[in-house]
């Protein structure tokens with residue numbers, strides 16, 4: 751995907767180049783996952799999920815291994831996105847394997863992500879169900895824009911922009927939130943948040959999790 755219109759802070763349209771995260775999606779995802787080791791998922795209450803993560807500054811082998819481990823962990827937990835603090839690592843990086851509005855599969859990793867502010871004209875809210883591997887078993891409706899652009903860096907440190915629609919737009923917003931210390935339940939009303947935590951308490955996670963103290 752390239753040369754799509756987006757808007758800058760002033761609502762001016764400009765031509766932007768987005769990363770190609772759809773070509774060879776299945777092959778890239780399985781290569782990461784096969785090099786990686788699946789790790790247990792941190793859950794709500796673990797301090798690493800509730801504070802802003804550190805910026806990624808080293809784009810070397812250690813980061814590549816972390817990204818492989820994140821893909822392996824995401825697959826084990828059957829997630830469509832995973833932030834580093836969800837496997838207990840205090841670094842601003844997330845991975846995704848997520849379909850968009852047209853059912854096209856997007857696979858990639860973003861370091862130091864920042865969401866574009868969208869002009870009001872692009873802010874169409876979509877109130878689909880949302881869930882989180884760190885709140886196992888719970889789902890709640892949450893209104894979010896159905897279009898998102900995230901800017902950051904790839905695993906080599908090159909600047910990238912990622913564009914998402916529909917469910918993938920939701921994923922980009924959800925994962926970026928994680929790296930700033932926010933879970934989707936923090937965006938719910940008090941009552942809905944309580945309901946989500948109750949749903950979580952009533953069932954066993956279907957994948958390994960890190961027990962809270």
Ligand SMILES: [Zn+2]
Nearest residue numbers: 881882883884
């Ligand atoms: Zn999550």
